[in-house]
Structures are given as C-alpha cells and as structure tokens.
Amino acid sequence: MGADCTAGEGKLRTPTVAKRRTAPLGGARPAGVSSGAAVMIPEPPMTFPRALAGRLGPLVLLLALAGCAEPREELPVNTRLGGDFTLTDHNGGAFRLADQRGRVVLMFFGYTHCPDICPATLARVSQVYRNLRDAGDADRVQPLFITFDPARDTPEHLREYVPWFKANVIGLTGGEAEIRAVAEQYGVVFLKSGEGEPEYDFTHSDYVYLLDQQGRVRKLYPSDFNIDEVTDDVQSLL
Amino acid sequence: MMYKAFFNGVAGAALLALAGAASADGDLVLEKAWLRAVPPVSPTMAGYFTLRNDGDRAVELKGAKTDIAGMAMLHDTETTDDGQARMVHLSGITLEPGDQATFAPGGKHLMLMKVAEIPEAGEQVEICLTFSDHDDLCADFPVLRDAP
Numbered sequence: 001m002g003a004d005c006t007a008g009e010g011k012l013r014t015p016t017v018a019k020r021r022t023a024p025l026g027g028a029r030p031a032g033v034s035s036g037a038a039v040m041i042p043e044p045p046m047t048f049p050r051a052l053a054g055r056l057g058p059l060v061l062l063l064a065l066a067g068c069a070e071p072r073e074e075l076p077v078n079t080r081l082g083g084d085f086t087l088t089d090h091n092g093g094a095f096r097l098a099d100q101r102g103r104v105v106l107m108f109f110g111y112t113h114c115p116d117i118c119p120a121t122l123a124r125v126s127q128v129y130r131n132l133r134d135a136g137d138a139d140r141v142q143p144l145f146i147t148f149d150p151a152r153d154t155p156e157h158l159r160e161y162v163p164w165f166k167a168n169v170i171g172l173t174g175g176e177a178e179i180r181a182v183a184e185q186y187g188v189v190f191l192k193s194g195e196g197e198p199e200y201d202f203t204h205s206d207y208v209y210l211l212d213q214q215g216r217v218r219k220l221y222p223s224d225f226n227i228d229e230v231t232d233d234v235q236s237l238l
Numbered sequence: 239m240m241y242k243a244f245f246n247g248v249a250g251a252a253l254l255a256l257a258g259a260a261s262a263d264g265d266l267v268l269e270k271a272w273l274r275a276v277p278p279v280s281p282t283m284a285g286y287f288t289l290r291n292d293g294d295r296a297v298e299l300k301g302a303k304t305d306i307a308g309m310a311m312l313h314d315t316e317t318t319d320d321g322q323a324r325m326v327h328l329s330g331i332t333l334e335p336g337d338q339a340t341f342a343p344g345g346k347h348l349m350l351m352k353v354a355e356i357p358e359a360g361e362q363v364e365i366c367l368t369f370s371d372h373d374d375l376c377a378d379f380p381v382l383r384d385a386p
Contacts, residue, residue, distance in 0.1 A: 112277075115284035116315050116347045117323055119276050123384060157279060164277035189322060199351060203324035206317070223323070224344055 072236055075210070078217040082209075083185045087146065087178060090158035090171035097215055103142045104237045105211035106230070108223070109188050109204065111149035112161045117206055121223045125208065126167030131231045140213075140238050143169040148179050148190045148202060186217070212237045265293025268367065268377050273350075274343070275359035275383045283307070283356065285348035285365060285379055286341045291333035298370040299331045299339065306363055308352025315344055325349075330370065343385055359383045 089095040097105070106125055110118035125143050132141050145162060147153035150173045153161075158171030173179070183190060186209060194200035206223040210233055219233055271287035291297055302310040312328040328346070331339050341347050348365070357363050359381050366376040 112280060113282055114325075115274070115276070115280075115282035115349050116313070116325070117344060119274055119280070119284075120343045120385075123274075127384075160279040161277045164279075193324075201325050203322055205320075206323045 072232075075212075075218040075233060075236065077212075078220075081185065081187050081220075082211070082215070082217040084215065085178075085182045085185065087172040087174040087182065088155055090155050090162055090173075092155045095170065095172055097211075100142050100211075101215060102213050103140050104213060104234050105142050105144055105215070106208060106234065107144040107146065107186075107211060108206070108208040109146045109148055109183060109186075109190070110206070111147050111202055111204075112153050112157065113149065113199075114201060117223050121206065121208065122162075122165050122169065124223075124225065124227060126165040126169065127227050128230045128234065129167035129169075131227070132234060135235070137235065137238055138168070141234055143167055144172060145169050146172045146179065146182060148183060148188075148204065150174060150176055150179060210234065210237070265291065265295075266297065266372065266375050267292055268375055270386065271365075271377050271379045272386055273357070273363055273365075273379045273381045274385075275381050276356060278356045278358075280356055281351065281353060283350040283353055284343075285350060286343065286385075287348070287377075287379070288338055288340050289333065289367065289375075290338040291335055294335050296332055296334045297372045299333065299367060300329075300370050301368050302348050302365055303368060303374075304350065304363060304365040306353055306355065306357065307350035308354070309350075310365070311349050311351070312346065313349040314346045317344065357381045 084096065084098045086094055086096045106128065108121055108125065110121060112118065122145060125145075129138070129141060129143050132138060145158075147158065153171070153173050155171075155173060158173060162169045162171035174182075182188075188205045188207070190202050190204035192200055192202055208221040208223060208225060208230070209217055210219040210221070210230070212218050218237060221230060267290040269288045269290070271285070273283055273285045276283055285302075289299065299312065301312060304310055312331065314326050314328055315323055316326055317323045331346075333339055339346070361381045362378040363381060364376055365379050366374040368374050
C-alpha cells in the first residue's frame with residue numbers, strides 16, 4: 001500500500017508539490033517505517049509519556065500505512081502559476097478557461113508533429129480520463145491540450161487529431177502571442193528549433209497541470225506521471 | 239515471415255508475442271519492437287526497440303528505412319531536471335560486443351517522418367535498421383496504442 005501511494009513521487013520535479021513531513025514522534029518511530037511514509041501522524045502533546053511511545057509503535061505503523069488511503073493531505077494551491085486565458089478550440093470557437101469552473105482540468109502543452117512525448121502524454125491523460133469516466137466522474141473533468149505550434153496545429157488539424165484519443169480532450173490553439181502569454185502564465189518554456197526549415201520542432205517543458213474547480217493550479221506532474229496517482233488527485237478535488 | 243505465421247496460430251498470445259518477438263541476424267538481436275499508434279492525420283510516428291550486439295565486433299547503427307516513411311531518423315528526447323524536453327538527432331550509435339541500445343518512450347526513438355499513410359493499431363510495419371558496417375536488420379514492428 002505504501003508503495004502504491006507513493007509510486008511516481010520520486011519523479012516529481014516541481015516545488016509546487018507538497019513536501020511530505022516526517023512524523024514528529026522522535027524516538028518512537030518504529031523500525032521499517034520510512035520518514036517519508038508517516039505523513040498523517042498528528043503532533044503529540046509535549047507531555048507525551050516516553051513510556052508509552054514504544055507501545056504506540058505498531059499503531060504508528062498502521063496509521064502510516066492507512067495514511068495513503070484516507071484522509072489524504074489536501075493539495076496545496078500554487079499561487080505563482082496559472083490564471084484565466086482565452087484561446088481557440090478545435091472547433092474554431094472561443095475557449096475561456098473560466099468557463100470550466102466546476103470542473104477539474106488536466107492541461108498540458110505540446111504539438112502534434114512531436115512523435116514521442118506528446119502522443120504518449122495524450123495517451124496517458126486519456127487513460128486518466130477513461131478511469132474517471134468509468135468511475136462516473138466524466139462530466140466533472142476536462143482534459144486540455146494546448147499547442148505551441150499554431151502554424152501547423154490549426155483548429156482544423158486539431159479537430160482531426162485530438163478526438164482520436166477518445167477522451168473528450170479539447171485541443172486549443174491561437175495566435176503565437178496568445179499562446180506565448182498562456183505559456184508564460186503557467187511557467188511553460190518553449191523554443192522552436194530548425195526555424196525556417198520544413199521540419200522544425202520544439203524544445204519545451206512537458207509538465208501536466210492539475211487545476212481545481214476554481215481554475216487554480218494544484219499540482220504539476222512530469223509527462224511520465226503515474227496514472228493512478230493523477231486519477232486519485234483529480235478525485236480528491238471533485 | 240515464418241515466425242509471424244507461427245504466432246498467428248497461437249490464440250491469445252498474438253500481441254504480447256509479437257511485441258516480444260525477437261529478430262536476430264546472427265550477432266544482432268532486435269527485441270521489443272513497436273510503433274506508437276497515432277491519429278491518422280499525424281505526419282510522424284515514433285518506433286521503439288532494443289538492439290543487442292551478441293557478436294564479437296562493434297557495429298554502428300546509423301538509421302532505418304521503411305516503405306511507409308519518406309525519412310527515418312534516430313532521435314533522442316533529452317529531458318533536463320527543470321522539465322525541458324528537447325529532440326536531438328543521433329548520427330549513429332556504436333554498439334560494442336555485449337552492448338545493448340534501448341529505444342523507449344521519453345528517450346531514444348526511431349522517428350518516422352513524411353509518413354504517407356499512418357498505419358492503424360494492430361497493423362504491422364516492416365522496418366529495416368541500417369548500419370555502417372553490417373547488413374540491414376529488418377523486423378515487423380506492431381503498431382500499438384500503449385507501450386507493451
């Protein structure tokens with residue numbers, strides 16, 4: 001269980017992810033419980049009798065293992081990144097993020113000419129969506145794919161590309177300046193390489209963003225995120 | 239083609255077996271070959287495999303060719319600690335005796351460009367790896383939606 005709930009944690013490379021606190025139980029920490037696993041232990045009173053500490057060992061272990069399931073720690077709000085924006089969806093209509101209030105949003109940036117990471121990330125996000133759909137949560141979750149290649153990723157092109165993943169993904173494009181502004185809001189860096197050549201590509205950040213029902217950034221994931229972890233995180237915000 | 243006919247006869251094993259099928263040319267062993275299925279409108283596809291040099295001399299993998307793509311290149315996706323992914327072209331990979339090269343999502347991949355008609359999941363595509371000093375090594379790559 002402990003291994004399940006922390007799977008993928010080691011890959012997180014973002015300061016917005018909550019640091020796991022160690023259990024403040026001093027000498028009472030039982031052998032076999034790593035400091036990172038005992039998250040849910042409340043601070044004991046200062047007068048905590050040391051004589052009891054040893055007896056609590058097994059209880060601490062149980063709590064630590066149960067801590068993965070519930071109650072879970074609330075995801076912190078990232079106040080440095082995010083914000084509303086308006087782009088063009090793959091049907092050619094205006095898309096405003098604020099209109100998604102009441103839905104949890106999974107959002108990431110990429111481009112359809114990228115053969116490796118972008119379709120893999122789309123496939124993984126789609127799997128998260130299908131898990132949530134199976135759990136009956138489909139209408140409260142919205143995956144978004146924002147291109148930074150508007151020259152090639154037109155609404156028409158995205159309309160042929162995105163629905164293939166069968167996960168209700170909305171593809172978003174727009175003017176170069178508009179897209180760059182959104183990228184800056186979310187701390188996304190992208191750089192065109194091979195400019196002027198027919199086959200150019202991008203160096204880019206590949207984070208996936210979890211936005212809560214108020215549109216606030218709650219967590220970032222690397223593109224090879226753990227599907228169960230993201231599914232659980234989304235459900236914690238519903 | 240023999241192994242394909244054989245696996246087709248083994249009910250239920252098809253996908254896994256094909257994904258795990260090895261193609262060997264004496265000293266070189268190609269395994270875990272697959273292409274990621276992408277929407278038909280995609281201009282590119284990525285292929286993955288492992289290649290092991292069981293021979294007693296070094297070989298240099300230079301590229302690949304396939305009828306479905308106008309161009310095939312060896313690429314690497316480099317990801318830095320701050321989450322920047324970048325594609326770089328590899329001009330060649332030298333495999334010393336005993337070495338293995340792993341092409342897997344998020345890392346080295348075979349990039350097929352100018353793909354005239356994107357094959358669907360479940361299809362097989364013959365791809366030949368090319369070397370500077372060795373015969374081509376050809377294998378059927380199954381097209382899969384997810385990593386096997």
